Amino acid sequence: MTRAPTGHRGQDTGAAGPQPGCDWSGRSVPAKLLGVLAAFGPDRPALTVTDLSRRSRLPLTTAHRLVGELTRWGALERGADGRYRIGLRMVEIAALCPRGVGLRDVALPYLEDLYEATHQNIQLAVRDGLEAVFVERIAGRHAIAVHSRVGARWPLHATGVGLALLAHAPQDVQEEVLAAPLAGFTSRTVVDQKALRRMLAEVRRTGLAVSDGQVTLDAYSVAAPVRGARDDVVAAGSIVVPADDPQRLAWGPAVRAAARGISRSLGAPYAARRL
Amino acid sequence: MTRAPTGHRGQDTGAAGPQPGCDWSGRSVPAKLLGVLAAFGPDRPALTVTDLSRRSRLPLTTAHRLVGELTRWGALERGADGRYRIGLRMVEIAALCPRGVGLRDVALPYLEDLYEATHQNIQLAVRDGLEAVFVERIAGRHAIAVHSRVGARWPLHATGVGLALLAHAPQDVQEEVLAAPLAGFTSRTVVDQKALRRMLAEVRRTGLAVSDGQVTLDAYSVAAPVRGARDDVVAAGSIVVPADDPQRLAWGPAVRAAARGISRSLGAPYAARRL
Numbered sequence: 001m002t003r004a005p006t007g008h009r010g011q012d013t014g015a016a017g018p019q020p021g022c023d024w025s026g027r028s029v030p031a032k033l034l035g036v037l038a039a040f041g042p043d044r045p046a047l048t049v050t051d052l053s054r055r056s057r058l059p060l061t062t063a064h065r066l067v068g069e070l071t072r073w074g075a076l077e078r079g080a081d082g083r084y085r086i087g088l089r090m091v092e093i094a095a096l097c098p099r100g101v102g103l104r105d106v107a108l109p110y111l112e113d114l115y116e117a118t119h120q121n122i123q124l125a126v127r128d129g130l131e132a133v134f135v136e137r138i139a140g141r142h143a144i145a146v147h148s149r150v151g152a153r154w155p156l157h158a159t160g161v162g163l164a165l166l167a168h169a170p171q172d173v174q175e176e177v178l179a180a181p182l183a184g185f186t187s188r189t190v191v192d193q194k195a196l197r198r199m200l201a202e203v204r205r206t207g208l209a210v211s212d213g214q215v216t217l218d219a220y221s222v223a224a225p226v227r228g229a230r231d232d233v234v235a236a237g238s239i240v241v242p243a244d245d246p247q248r249l250a251w252g253p254a255v256r257a258a259a260r261g262i263s264r265s266l267g268a269p270y271a272a273r274r275l
Numbered sequence: 276m277t278r279a280p281t282g283h284r285g286q287d288t289g290a291a292g293p294q295p296g297c298d299w300s301g302r303s304v305p306a307k308l309l310g311v312l313a314a315f316g317p318d319r320p321a322l323t324v325t326d327l328s329r330r331s332r333l334p335l336t337t338a339h340r341l342v343g344e345l346t347r348w349g350a351l352e353r354g355a356d357g358r359y360r361i362g363l364r365m366v367e368i369a370a371l372c373p374r375g376v377g378l379r380d381v382a383l384p385y386l387e388d389l390y391e392a393t394h395q396n397i398q399l400a401v402r403d404g405l406e407a408v409f410v411e412r413i414a415g416r417h418a419i420a421v422h423s424r425v426g427a428r429w430p431l432h433a434t435g436v437g438l439a440l441l442a443h444a445p446q447d448v449q450e451e452v453l454a455a456p457l458a459g460f461t462s463r464t465v466v467d468q469k470a471l472r473r474m475l476a477e478v479r480r481t482g483l484a485v486s487d488g489q490v491t492l493d494a495y496s497v498a499a500p501v502r503g504a505r506d507d508v509v510a511a512g513s514i515v516v517p518a519d520d521p522q523r524l525a526w527g528p529a530v531r532a533a534a535r536g537i538s539r540s541l542g543a544p545y546a547a548r549r550l
Contacts, residue, residue, distance in 0.1 A: 029304035030344040040371045069305040074403075077374070086372040088403050091410060094369030095426030096315045097361040099352070105424070112413065116391060128349075128363045135366060138387065149380070151370030 032058055036066050037075065037086075042149065046083040099126045103235055103266075104136045107226070110261040111138055114239065114254055121240040124226075125161035127169060128153070130177055132162040135235070157182050157196055158189050160211040160223030161236040167203035168225050168233035174200065188213035208252050209236070218243050222252050224259035227268035237262065307333055311341050312350065312361075317424065321358040374401045378510055378541075379411045382501070385536040386413055389514065389529055396515040399501075400436035402444060403428070405452055407437040410510070432457050432471055433464050435486040435498030436511040442478035443500050443508035449475065463488040483527050484511070493518050497527050499534035502543035512537065 027035070039047060039055035047055070053063035067084060070076040074089030095101040107124050115122045115138045124136040131153040156166040156177055166177060182191040190196045203209040209223040223238035237259045239251045264271035302310070314322060314330035322330070328338035342359060345351040349364030370376040382399050390397045390413045399411040406428040431437040431444070431452055441452060457466040465471045478484040484498040498513035512534045514526045539546035 028344060030308045030341060031348075033305045033308060034344070034348045034350065037368055040368065042371065045371050045373055045377065066305060069303060069309070073306075073309045075309065086368060086375075088372060088374055088401065088408050088410075090365065090369040091372050091375035092408065092426040092428075093312055093315065093361060094365040095424065096317065096320050097363060097366050098320055099363055100361075100366035101425055102320065109414065112387075112390070115387070126363065133363050133367065135363075139384070149370065150376055151367040153367075 032056065032062065033066050033070070036063065036070060037090075040086055042152075046079065046081070046085050048083055052084065099234070100135050106265045107136060107235070107237070107262045110258045110265075111136060111237065113261075114237075114258040117254060118239060118241075118251065120251070123161060123221075123223075123238045123240065124235055125154075125159075125165065125238075126235045127156065127165040127173075130156060130173065130180075132156055132159060132165055132236075134161075154215075155183055157191075158185050158211060158214045160209050160221035160238040160240070163199065163203055163209035163211060164223040164225045164236035164238070165233065167200040167209060185215050186213055186217045188217065190214060207256060209238075213243050220245060220248050222248075222255050224252075224256045226259045226266070227263040227270060229267040229269075231268050231270050234266065235262070307331065307337065308341050308345070311338065311345060312365075315361055317427075321354065321356070321360050323358055327359065374509070375410050381540045382411060382510070382512065382537045385533045385540075386411060386512065388536075389512075389533040392529060393514060393516075393526065395526070398436055398496075398498075398513045398515065399510055400429075400434075400440065400513075401510045402431065402440040402448075405431060405448065405455075407431055407434060407440055407511075409436075429490075430458055432466075433460050433486060433489045435484050435496035435513040435515070438474065438478055438484035438486060439498040439500045439511035439513070440508065442475040442484060460490050461488055461492045463492065465489060482531060484513075488518050495520060495523050497523075497530050499527075499531045501534045501541070502538040502545060504542040504544075506543050506545050509541065510537070 035056040035058070036052055039052050044051070049063055049067050050060065052058075052067060053060045056063065058066070067076060071078055071084065071087070074087045076084045077087040078084055103126065104124065111122045111124060122138040123134055125132040125134045127133075132155075134150055134152050137150055154162055156162040156169070166174060178193050178196060182193070182196065183189070184191045190199055207224060211219075211221045211223070213220065215221070219240050220243045221238045221240040223236045225233040226235040226237055228234035237255060239255050241248055241251060260271045264273070310331040310333070311327055314327050319326070324338055324342055325335065327342060328335045331338065333341070342351060346353055346359065346362070349362045351359045352362040353359055378401065379399065386397045386399060397413040398409055400407040400409045402408075407430075409425055409427050409429075412425055429437055431441040441449060453468050453471060457468070457471065458464070459466045465474055482499060486494075486496045486498070488495065490496070494515050495518045496513045496515040498511045500508040501510040501512055503509035512530060514530050516523055516526060535546045539548070
């Protein structure tokens with residue numbers, strides 16, 4: 001349960017040179033500004049200007065000025081404790097991401113139906129480069145704990161949604177993942193290139209991706225690809241249940257049906273209603 | 276059903292001077308960068324560099340450079356059609372907003388319970404200045420259509436959540452809303468200052484805010500305040516049902532109970548469990 005995911009990509013983006021604290025005149029102003037935003041993370045949602053200066057490797061005066069601009073705009077909010085947090089303006093802008101809230105809005109009714117039918121964890125993820133990013137999660141209060149916070153990133157080869165996305169990714173993406181060392185999260189994570197290749201072929205053949213103890217030993221997930229207007233795979237939906245769930249083989253068809261419903265709503269030809 | 280909400284705040288933020296197309300040397304680089312992001316809106320989620328240049332009033336070369344920086348960082352994504360869209364990186368950052376996804380994560384199980392119990396539209400909103408911003412919405416597929424897209428803004432005096440937030444806002448916020456002309460969305464919107472003042476007192480007295488045809492004539496909503504760690508009102512949850520729903524008076528207690536559960540999860544003393 002405790003292996004780390006790949007983490008928030010922002011963690012090391014602010015750092016761009018040998019010495020902390022110095023003014024990177026080599027970095028453009030936009031890069032510095034984005035570096036301030038990247039200083040925030042799930043484990044540090046509230047930061048002082050000093051924290052921000054240190055984490056984004058900017059002089060305090062520069063950090064002050066940029067934090068001021070971001071706060072005026074609403075990208076940051078200053079709390080009563082003097083710390084800064086990500087502001088509502090970012091939520092508003094992020095809601096315009098077609099692969100984020102846009103996709104989520106189309107998908108949510110289907111995910112909710114799946115949740116109501118199963119009362120298990122329901123997830124929706126998209127691929128970003130070599131990672132899966134969760135864009136929605138419905139977690140039952142009594143369902144198994146999972147590491148799928150919205151915005152969290154995971155490598156493609158371990159999770160159900162990741163395997164579904166990887167199996168349908170462009171060939172060069174697949175080869176890039178297969179060529180790199182594959183991180184093992186549990187004794188069951190598939191880290192062998194040939195075994196992973198076989199698994200991906202199986203995902204394409206069956207239309208379902210199964211992660212059985214490959215992320216945490218106690219979790220079993222089954223995922224299905226979601227297709228867009230050109231029948232291209234644009235997302236993957238999954239259900240996560242305890243690994244010892246005696247009904248676990250029964251969840252596949254429900255996930256597949258939900259994924260098909262979302263695909264139809266996205267205009268995927270394969271899922272179009274026929275008379 | 277068709278009156279416009281206050282709209283995406285970004286709509287006119289990019290514009291900061293008399294002439295479109297000229298280079299605002301008066302605007303700082305961060306302001307220009309944020310102006311590019313603000314050019315996107317619900318009605319224009321995909322824009323070309325030319326669109327972005329025009330909307331953010333930047334010369335094409337400057338727009339090109341800033342769009343390049345934002346795209347490298349992941350704040351924008353370029354589609355196969357050459358248009359730019361808000362990128363997943365923004366979803367990732369927005370997920371760190373404590374008043375957005377953070378609040379939503381705490382609230383979602385309660386909102387889901389409310390949804391399952393009622394199969395009606397469930398909403399969660401926070402106050403930002405003089406507006407309510409929706410941070411979550413669970414919409415039944417067969418429920419009445421509502422204007423509560425995540426990230427959407429509404430004035431405080433018309434919606435159920437807005438009235439709940441306004442009734443508990445600092446006195447100066449209430450006076451500012453009461454002093455300004457109140458927009459009428461339907462014949463039932465309360466636009467009279469004295470009537471609104473009475474309504475807010477009633478909300479504080481009963482703990483519930485009702486919007487009966489005040490946003491659209493066909494919708495009835497009942498909202499309850501959500502309190503944070505200092506028992507301060509940090510959000511409001513609501514249910515929206517058809518105005519002619521014969522059971523509509525029955526929804527109040529369920530909304531109040533859900534709001535109390537969320538408050539307890541946020542550490543509100545008033546909602547703490549007692550032996």
